[in-house]
Amino acid sequence: xxxxxxxxxxxxxxxxxxxxxxxxxxxxxxxxxxxxxxxxxxxxxxxxxxxxxxxxxxxxxxxxxxxxxxxxxxxxxxxxxxxxxxxxxxxxxxxxxxxxxxxxxxxxxxxxxxxxxxxxxxxxxxxxxxxxxxxxxxxxxxxxxxxxxxxxxxxxxxxxxxxxxxxxxxxxxxxxxxxxxxxxxxxxxxxxxxxxxxxxxxxxxxxxxxxxxxxxxxxxxxxxxxxxxxxxxxxxxxxxxxxxxxxxxxxxxxxxxxxxxxxxxxxxxxxxxxxxxxxxxxxxxxxxxxxxxxxxxxxxxxxxxxxxxxxxxxxxxxxxxxxxxxxxxxxxxxxxxxxxxxxxxxxxxxxxxxxxxxxxxxxxxxxxxxxxxxxxxxxxxxxxxxxxxxxxxxxxxxxx
Numbered sequence: 001x002x003x004x005x006x007x008x009x010x011x012x013x014x015x016x017x018x019x020x021x022x023x024x025x026x027x028x029x030x031x032x033x034x035x036x037x038x039x040x041x042x043x044x045x046x047x048x049x050x051x052x053x054x055x056x057x058x059x060x061x062x063x064x065x066x067x068x069x070x071x072x073x074x075x076x077x078x079x080x081x082x083x084x085x086x087x088x089x090x091x092x093x094x095x096x097x098x099x100x101x102x103x104x105x106x107x108x109x110x111x112x113x114x115x116x117x118x119x120x121x122x123x124x125x126x127x128x129x130x131x132x133x134x135x136x137x138x139x140x141x142x143x144x145x146x147x148x149x150x151x152x153x154x155x156x157x158x159x160x161x162x163x164x165x166x167x168x169x170x171x172x173x174x175x176x177x178x179x180x181x182x183x184x185x186x187x188x189x190x191x192x193x194x195x196x197x198x199x200x201x202x203x204x205x206x207x208x209x210x211x212x213x214x215x216x217x218x219x220x221x222x223x224x225x226x227x228x229x230x231x232x233x234x235x236x237x238x239x240x241x242x243x244x245x246x247x248x249x250x251x252x253x254x255x256x257x258x259x260x261x262x263x264x265x266x267x268x269x270x271x272x273x274x275x276x277x278x279x280x281x282x283x284x285x286x287x288x289x290x291x292x293x294x295x296x297x298x299x300x301x302x303x304x305x306x307x308x309x310x311x312x313x314x315x316x317x318x319x320x321x322x323x324x325x326x327x328x329x330x331x332x333x334x335x336x337x338x339x340x341x342x343x344x345x346x347x348x349x350x351x352x353x354x355x356x357x358x359x360x361x362x363x364x365x366x367x368x369x370x371x372x373x374x375x376x377x378x379x380x381x382x383x384x385x386x387x388x389x390x391x392x393x394x395x396x397x398x399x400x
Contacts, residue, residue, distance in 0.1 A: 005075065012072065013079045016058060020087040023053070029088040031266070031361045043169060046090040050124045059122040063102065068119035074312040078305070081255030085262065096165065097121040097128035101174055104244040108232050117193075131161040131175030131194075131218055132241070138163070138378075141176070141241065142185040146220065148177035148192060150234075154224040155179070155192065157200075160217065165375075167203055167216035172196060174244075176237050189237035193229040200224070245376065246322045253305035256329050260298050260336070266362055267291070267340050273357060274343065281343050290339040297332040304328060320389035327382040330372040337369035 005013070027033055034042050053059055054068070062077040063069020070076075092098065102121050105113055120126040137143035146159025157177060167173070173194050180188030196203070200223035205213035232240040268291055271282040281287050308325065340362065373379040387393040 005079070009073075009075050009079060012076045013083060016080060016083050017087070019056065019058065020083060020089060023049075023056070024087050024089050028090060031088075032358045034090070035360050035364060043093060047093045047124045047127075049090050050092055050094065054122040054124070059098070060102070060118075063106065063118065063122075067106070067114055068122045075309055078254045078309055082258050085255050085258040093166075093169075094121060094124050094127055096130050097126075100130070100244050101128055104240065105231065107243060108240055112228075113193075113231065126172055127166065127170045129164050129166045129170035129173045131164055131173045133163040134160060135162055138374075140381075141377075142189075142238070144176055144178060144189070146175065146177045147181070148179050148190060148225065150179065150227065151224075153227055155190070155227060155230075157192070157194070157220040157223040157225055160219050162217045163206070163215050163375075164218055165215055167196075167218060168205055168213060170196060173218065174231070176241055179237075180235055183235060186238045188235050189241070190234045191231040191237040191240040192225050193231065194223070194225050198223045198225065246320075253301065253308050253325055253329075256325075257298065257302045257305050260301065260329070260333055263333070263362070263365055264291075264295055264298055264336060267336065267343070270357060270359065270362065271343055287339070287343060290335075290342070294332065294336045294339055297328075297335065301328055301332060320385050323377070323382040323385040324390065326376055327379055327386065330379055330382075333369045333372045337366040340366045 037045075050059070057070055058080070060067070060069030061072045061080045062074050063071075065071040098121055102118055105117060109117070117126070121128070131146075132141055132144075134144050134146060137145065144159075146157070146161065148155040148157045150156075155177070159177070161173075161175060164173070173196055175192055175194060176189050177192055178188055179190040182188065194201075196218075200221045202219040202221075204217045204219070206215040206217060207213055208215060227234075231237075268282070271287060271291065272280055274281045276284055276287075282291075304325065311321075377385075388395060
């Protein structure tokens, strides 16, 4: 495992950090800024900033230049993600497309799809969402029922998707549909790119625990999708989906570490200022022990990030090993969330003011953390994948 960076990577870091120092407005660095402004206004600001970042040549770091990228390396992409968090840059608006769909298209898309779709992703000209989960198929992705039937040059799409992140602001959705119901659970699935302006598509918001509706539902009623919008080949959607999920579950581990460490620092600072009885919460041995345990797990995530980067540099695919990253990050953030809830008690559920502290960003982050062991495949699914696909353990006998 290599925990250092080459001189050219450090030059990249210095150049990008210098650009960020002037590109991110000072008021945006205030932890409470984004929670104080209207959600639509915040989205518009972030979209405009992302577009400016792409115009300056700082998006698609490891994408080929001919598709709008910078032509850099996976290590430089990890440095890029790390520096974004360090600089308190705004949360990207097209993450699902830039981190998951784009790399999948680079591997499996047609040349026409690459030419038409990749640059608009980086420039935020087309916002995407992901249509995988269904009411009876969440972590069990192979159980989807949404159907697409070939009719001439189009697929006719019928069914429902739920827990679709960003669907209310998205322009397009990439999804799995069952095109051959007789091909088995993992066969007969097709990966489709769907324009959400297509007649026969309805969106509905889902109200979330922290407030707002970042998630939503999609309903398809005889929506026609051109057959040219298939990624890979018809019936081979499972392989395409696994390729995409390896990017989603692996993520950019350095950026994840940086964000989680900043959350831990904020919790530790709050514990030093909040009081339990006459003493600071930080003086309580049990609270200190829980904080220390979370810090150890977070620092292990940093070391795991270097391990992943070393594998990528050596040309190895993450494959099922991406589930290790997903499980580690999700369970660690969930444990930190539980510590924060224990520290605040009932106050972590409401926006009760605390003199001298702006706890709203932490409250929101910790409520979102409740879903970290669910999205992208639940923790139970990740453990099964790791046991069978990474460690090679035998499956449990069904007759036991």
